[in-house]
Structure formats: structure tokens, C-alpha cells
Amino acid sequence: MxxxxxxxxxxxxxxxxxxxxxxxxxxxxxxxxxxxxxxxxxxxxxxxxxxxxxxxxxxxxxxxxxxxxxxxxxxxxxxxxxxxxxxxxxxxxxxxxxxxxxxxxxxxxxxxxxxxxxxxxxxxxxxxxxxxxxxxxxxxxxxxxxxxxxxxxxxxxxxxxxxxxxxxxxxxNFTGAQWTKLIVNQINAMPAITGLSVQETLSDPALRRIVTASMQEATRIGLARGVHYGSIQGLDDRILRFLARAPRWAAQAVPLLMRRRMGATPNPGSTLQSIRRGQLSEIDFLNGAVVAEARAIGRPAPINAMLTALVHEVEVRGAFLPPATVADRLRPLLD
Missing domain, CATH: 3.40.50.720 (NAD(P)-binding Rossmann-like Domain)
Structure with missing residues (x-):
């Protein structure tokens, strides 16, 4: 063919x-x-x-x-x-x-x-x-x-x-699966900001806390939009509803599950790959999509907005940010 x-x-x-x-x-x-x-x-x-x-x-x-x-x-x-x-x-x-x-x-x-x-x-x-x-x-x-x-x-x-x-x-329910993939893709921003692999960012307690918070924010926006999440990559509507409701310390079980499923081969994530090639990333269609969906229902998405901005900052500066700097920049939004 x-x-x-x-x-x-x-x-x-x-x-x-x-x-x-x-x-x-x-x-x-x-x-x-x-x-x-x-x-x-x-x-x-x-x-x-x-x-x-x-x-x-x-x-x-x-x-x-x-x-x-x-x-x-x-x-x-x-x-x-x-x-x-x-x-x-x-x-x-x-x-x-x-x-x-x-x-x-x-x-x-x-x-x-x-x-x-x-x-x-x-x-x-x-x-x-x-x-x-x-x-x-x-x-x-x-x-x-x-x-x-x-x-x-x-x-x-x-x-x-x-x-x-x-x-x-x-x-x-492909639409629901798209939303689940959008939640999965919440792991892309942090490698693009820090230059670390997905596994490394999810193993760092401070960075994992940020990723968990961004996933919770994104999942809640989807639920507010009436989404029934599809079942892909070990995640489904039941797990994501738990993610949305759980305290952050418990919700971290979800990104940890994702890390285990990735195996040992370092995964840079597609957004970091674009930055390493000197290309503009598609972050506006990942974390930025969450911000747009939140705006459509009159709600804020400050964590996803900040992560989107930090990826663009790295694109402009041509230099990654230390994990401690990232944690400091996001800390006011997490407390």
C-alpha cells in the first residue's frame, strides 16, 4: 500500500x-x-x-x-x-x-x-x-x-x-482518551525546563510535587469540562478522579506509577527533544491547552500557565533552569 x-x-x-x-x-x-x-x-x-x-x-x-x-x-x-x-x-x-x-x-x-x-x-x-x-x-x-x-x-x-x-x-471515546493523553503529557514540561529525563524529574521529590500539582490541576479542568477520561497507559477515569480529589502526598502515586511503566531507558520527552534541536516546542498544545480549556470555562490554571511560561523562557534563553530554581518559582502556587 x-x-x-x-x-x-x-x-x-x-x-x-x-x-x-x-x-x-x-x-x-x-x-x-x-x-x-x-x-x-x-x-x-x-x-x-x-x-x-x-x-x-x-x-x-x-x-x-x-x-x-x-x-x-x-x-x-x-x-x-x-x-x-x-x-x-x-x-x-x-x-x-x-x-x-x-x-x-x-x-x-x-x-x-x-x-x-x-x-x-x-x-x-x-x-x-x-x-x-x-x-x-x-x-x-x-x-x-x-x-x-x-x-x-x-x-x-x-x-x-x-x-x-x-x-x-x-x-x-477517543475524545476521552485525548484528555487522558493530555494528562500523561504533563510529564513533558519539567524535562524541557531542567534538561533532565522524565525519570529523573519524577524521582526528584520537589519536581515530582510540581508535576503532581500540574496533573491535578489539568484533571480537574477536564472534569469541569464534562470529560469522561479514556483508559490508556495505565490511567483511566477512576484513577484520574482519584488524582483530582486526593491530597497531593497521595496523588503522587500516579506519576510514580507512570515512572515505573517507563522502564530504565532515559526518556527525554518530546518537548525536551525539540529544545535540544533548537526548535520551538509544542508546549502551547500541552500545558498551554490546559490553560486554554480553563479559560473557556472562566477558571484559572496557574500551575500549567507557569510551566508553559518556563518552557518558553528556556527556549528564549537557550539554557535550562536548575531544579532548585524551578521549585522556588513554583512554590507560591503550590502552598
């Missing part, structure tokens, strides 16, 4: 390489040195799902051929431009939006009214720290769907094709 992957970074590169290994004809878009490395040496995958070098057709912005199925895996802030650039090639086919945040699928439906758009949540962790190479640090499932009801037929079909290469499943 002809499959296009728009944005062959950590997540998209993994999808592209594994679909290539499964025998599909894959084309990708990439940028700069990464694009040059793919063209010269191929797209090299290693880690949790084994090693494979794919040789996809690669271009800077527009896929080289019209795909029969497409995956949009760019950072959230780049999605609209990437979809618009490829819109003519995406008409009438199934387009899978593999992105963080809450708005990607809705935006794709607006931009591609004649395509069949579904969302996907990639729960595996992958690192893209050198051109042409992607490493899977934690193998996990990818879930596809749309809306709060049953998964549409196109999501089931797309999941079946992706499952030929990696674990993928169509699920009901």
Missing part, C-alpha cells in the same frame, strides 16, 4: 520505518539535516521494536506521490501548514492525525473536508536526537478513533493496516 508520513521525526519516523519493514511503499516529509540523512543513508530505526533501515521517498514539504493512506505526525504548531501543503494529495483518502493536544483532529477536518480524518494517540516513546536516526525507548500501543462514541469504520481500517507494523487499535 502507498502510505505517506508527513513529518518523519520521532513518532512519524517510527511509523514510517515500521510500515516500510512490513512491506508498504512509504513516502515521508522531513527537514534539513534529517532529510539529507534519510536521502543519503536511509531512515534508521532501533530500540524497542528492533532495528531496521528504511529507504522511503523523502521530500522537504510535499509528499512525492499520492498516498492511499496518510499519517500527519508533525508537531502540533506545524500541522496546519503541512496539511495545507499536501491537501491536494490527501483528498478523498483516510488521513490519520498523530498529534498531542486536543485540537489537531478538529483542525484537520476543517482543512480537509473531503477526506476521512481520524485521530491517533501514539503512546510509545521515541527519541530523534541525530539526523536520520530514531530510537524507540518505550514500546507501547497506538490508539485510533474520533469523537466520544464508537470508533468509525475508517479508524478501524487504518488501525488494522498500522497494526501490521506495530501495535495499533481502534477505540471508542
Amino acid at each position: 502507498r502510505i505517506g508520513v508527513i513529518g518523519a521525526g520521532a513518532i512519524g519516523g517510527t511509523i514510517a520505518a515500521l510500515l516500510d519493514r512490513a512491506g508498504h511503499e512509504v513516502a515521508v516529509t522531513a527537514r534539513g539535516e534529517h532529510l539529507a540523512a534519510i536521502r543519503e543513508h536511509g531512515l534508521q530505526l532501533d530500540g524497542g521494536w528492533g532495528a531496521h533501515t528504511a529507504h522511503p521517498a523523502a521530500a522537504a514539504e510535499t509528499l512525492t506521490t499520492a498516498p492511499e493512506l496518510a499519517f500527519v505526525c508533525t508537531k502540533a504548531q506545524d500541522a496546519e501548514a503541512a496539511i495545507t501543503e499536501n491537501a491536494a494529495l490527501l483528498q478523498g483518502i483516510t488521513v490519520v492525525i498523530v498529534q498531542n493536544g486536543l485540537t489537531g483532529l478538529h483542525d484537520a477536518m476543517r482543512l480537509l473536508p473531503h477526506s476521512h480524518c481520524v485521530g491517533a494517540l501514539a503512546l510509545y516513546a521515541a527519541s530523534f536526537l541525530s539526523p536520520g536516526r530514531v530510537t524507540v525507548t518505550t514500546a507501547a500501543n497506538t490508539y485510533l478513533g474520533a469523537g466520544s462514541g464508537d470508533a468509525p469504520r475508517v479508524a478501524v481500517d487504518a488501525a488494522r493496516i498500522l497494526n501490521s507494523a506495530m501495535p495499533a487499535f481502534a477505540i471508542p
Whole structure:
């Protein structure tokens, strides 16, 4: 099958390489040195799902051929431009939006009214720290769907094709699962601020307290928005309702559970990876999304707002903040 992957970074590169290994004809878009490395040496995958070098057709912005199925895996802030650039090639086919945040699928439906758009949540962790190479640090499932009801037929079909290469499943209540993934992604900001791995930040008592507080704040906003959280990555509606109600010392059990599930391989998180590459992160679609959802119902989200601001501070300054400084900056919001 002809499959296009728009944005062959950590997540998209993994999808592209594994679909290539499964025998599909894959084309990708990439940028700069990464694009040059793919063209010269191929797209090299290693880690949790084994090693494979794919040789996809690669271009800077527009896929080289019209795909029969497409995956949009760019950072959230780049999605609209990437979809618009490829819109003519995406008409009438199934387009899978593999992105963080809450708005990607809705935006794709607006931009591609004649395509069949579904969302996907990639729960595996992958690192893209050198051109042409992607490493899977934690193998996990990818879930596809749309809306709060049953998964549409196109999501089931797309999941079946992706499952030929990696674990993928169509699920009901995709909106609820998006919100659960948003809570999971609360672990991304602290590595981006400090330069530490996710495991290191969750092992530090002061930083873990901040992450726990941000998760509680985000979960409460979702509940106030009427969200029924989906069941992914060891979290579900019952656990997240506990997280929202529990005192902070008890609620820390949730991020500690997440740390254990990650294993020992250091996970930098996608936001830190962007900063290390000198790129703007998608923090406005992670912690910033919580702030926006809170604003929509007239509520504050000061912890998520501060974490968003600190990530932007690191982006501007080009230097990470010491954990003690981060703890001092957040302390007034935690007491």
C-alpha cells in the first residue's frame, strides 16, 4: 500500500520505518539535516521494536506521490501548514492525525473536508536526537478513533493496516482518551525546563510535587469540562478522579506509577527533544491547552500557565533552569 508520513521525526519516523519493514511503499516529509540523512543513508530505526533501515521517498514539504493512506505526525504548531501543503494529495483518502493536544483532529477536518480524518494517540516513546536516526525507548500501543462514541469504520481500517507494523487499535471515546493523553503529557514540561529525563524529574521529590500539582490541576479542568477520561497507559477515569480529589502526598502515586511503566531507558520527552534541536516546542498544545480549556470555562490554571511560561523562557534563553530554581518559582502556587 502507498502510505505517506508527513513529518518523519520521532513518532512519524517510527511509523514510517515500521510500515516500510512490513512491506508498504512509504513516502515521508522531513527537514534539513534529517532529510539529507534519510536521502543519503536511509531512515534508521532501533530500540524497542528492533532495528531496521528504511529507504522511503523523502521530500522537504510535499509528499512525492499520492498516498492511499496518510499519517500527519508533525508537531502540533506545524500541522496546519503541512496539511495545507499536501491537501491536494490527501483528498478523498483516510488521513490519520498523530498529534498531542486536543485540537489537531478538529483542525484537520476543517482543512480537509473531503477526506476521512481520524485521530491517533501514539503512546510509545521515541527519541530523534541525530539526523536520520530514531530510537524507540518505550514500546507501547497506538490508539485510533474520533469523537466520544464508537470508533468509525475508517479508524478501524487504518488501525488494522498500522497494526501490521506495530501495535495499533481502534477505540471508542477517543475524545476521552485525548484528555487522558493530555494528562500523561504533563510529564513533558519539567524535562524541557531542567534538561533532565522524565525519570529523573519524577524521582526528584520537589519536581515530582510540581508535576503532581500540574496533573491535578489539568484533571480537574477536564472534569469541569464534562470529560469522561479514556483508559490508556495505565490511567483511566477512576484513577484520574482519584488524582483530582486526593491530597497531593497521595496523588503522587500516579506519576510514580507512570515512572515505573517507563522502564530504565532515559526518556527525554518530546518537548525536551525539540529544545535540544533548537526548535520551538509544542508546549502551547500541552500545558498551554490546559490553560486554554480553563479559560473557556472562566477558571484559572496557574500551575500549567507557569510551566508553559518556563518552557518558553528556556527556549528564549537557550539554557535550562536548575531544579532548585524551578521549585522556588513554583512554590507560591503550590502552598
